[in-house]
Amino acid sequence: MxxxxxxxxxxxxxxxxxxxxxxxxxxxxxxxxxxxxxxxxxxxxxxxxxxxxxxxxxxxxxxxxxxxxxxxxxxxxxxxxxxxxxxxxxxxxxxxxxxxxxxxxxxxxxxxxxxxxxxxxxxxxxxxxxAADHVNVRDLVCAEPLTVARSAVRRSGVTTDDRCLVVGAGSQGLFLCVWLVAAGITPFVQEPHPGRHELALSLGALPIERADGHVDHVFETSGVPSALGTALRHAVAGATVTLIGMGGEPLGLSERHVVNRQLSLVGSLIYDHPDDFADTIDALGGLxxxxxxxxxxxxxxxxxxxxxxxxxxxxxxxxxxxxx
Ligand SMILES: [Zn+2]
Ligand SMILES: [Zn+2]
Known part of the structure; x- marks a missing residue:
């Protein structure tokens, strides 16, 4: 073969x-x-x-x-x-x-x-x-990275009352937008690549320029330290910052900033077996x-x-x- x-x-x-x-x-x-x-x-x-x-x-x-x-x-x-x-x-x-x-x-x-x-x-x-028989193969092939996004949403504790920002609209940022919009939350998105930015907007996200005021949740997917810095300027005191990107560089984030702003930093790695994956498969058709x-x-x-x-x-x- x-x-x-x-x-x-x-x-x-x-x-x-x-x-x-x-x-x-x-x-x-x-x-x-x-x-x-x-x-x-x-x-x-x-x-x-x-x-x-x-x-x-x-x-x-x-x-x-x-x-x-x-x-x-x-x-x-x-x-x-x-x-x-x-x-x-x-x-x-x-x-x-x-x-x-x-x-x-x-x-x-x-x-x-x-x-x-x-x-x-x-x-x-x-x-x-x-998967259910009616699920399209193109939806099914998204199951794994979509589960990564779902697990990050679950671990973040974000609710429909929260304003949130997705940093990076690579695949992981885009799948986050899919989950958040389906959950009734309209995320703001920060992405320099015009095509990816447009794709995020087509999924229901709003440009970061529309985030007048601050956000309660930040999802960092880019792995780029400078992108996180921009994002944190939008985070309210007490915000939760969920990190999914896998950048290897130091974040450039001072301890004082985290303490002064009382930020919660959450690292989210893949998913927990078996529920995160099974629940994602059950939701595929509607998403x-x-x-x-x-x-x-x-x-x-x-x-x-x-x-x-x-x-x-x-x-x-x-x-x-x-x-x-
Ligand atoms: Zn992967
Ligand atoms: Zn084990």
């Missing part, structure tokens, strides 16, 4: 590889689509080290169950599912308390185990989520997150898909079977 792999840092190509074995607690998926995000870009650029080469890329995968292991209920055969690509251990203290995103034994697909840009993939049945998709490529054109990520407004995805 074919898979799209990193042959060496910066060089992506198609490889022939063996079809996956189905373990007793696994399912085998015929892959339908995979979204690309900054994490994958980090692997391609060598900022995150691939365990070996060639290394199959991708983690935001959806597929159809075509085989199940001996211990798995076969009633889901034929169902379309989204993969939850973070396999927490379910045994440690954090996992037992429901804080599975804090699991130190968590295996991230595409980083610690090979990715899903492949015609077939085996995955633990525990970490695949069936139409496919509005965030910006460009589509075939599996053979995965290298071009990665090249397109930086300049595209909206999420780039690989349509693996071409039929969706």
């Amino acid at each position: 074919k898979a799209a792999a990193l042959l060496e840092p910066g060089n992506i190509g198609l490889i022939d590889t063996a079809e996956p074995n189905c373990g007793t607690e696994d399912v085998v998926l015929r892959m339908l689509g995979v979204g690309l995000c900054g994490t994958d870009m980090g692997v391609v650029r060598g900022e995150r080290t691939a365990p070996r080469h060639p290394w199959v890329l991708g983690h935001e995968g959806v597929g159809e169950i075509v085989a199940v292991g001996d211990s798995v209920d076969n009633s889901h055969l034929g169902r379309r599912v989204a993969l939850e690509p973070n396999y927490c251990c379910l045994r440690c203290r954090e996992c037992k308390s429901g804080f599975t995103s804090g699991c130190s034994d968590r295996i991230a697909v595409g980083l610690g185990t090979p990715g899903v840009l492949s015609e077939y993939v085996a995955a633990p049945a525990e970490f695949v989520h069936p 139409a997150p496919r509005r965030v998709l910006g460009a589509e490529f075939g599996l053979a054109d995965t290298a071009a898909a990665f090249d397109a990520v930086a300049a595209t407004s909206g999420k780039v995805w690989v349509n693996i079977d071409g039929a969706a």
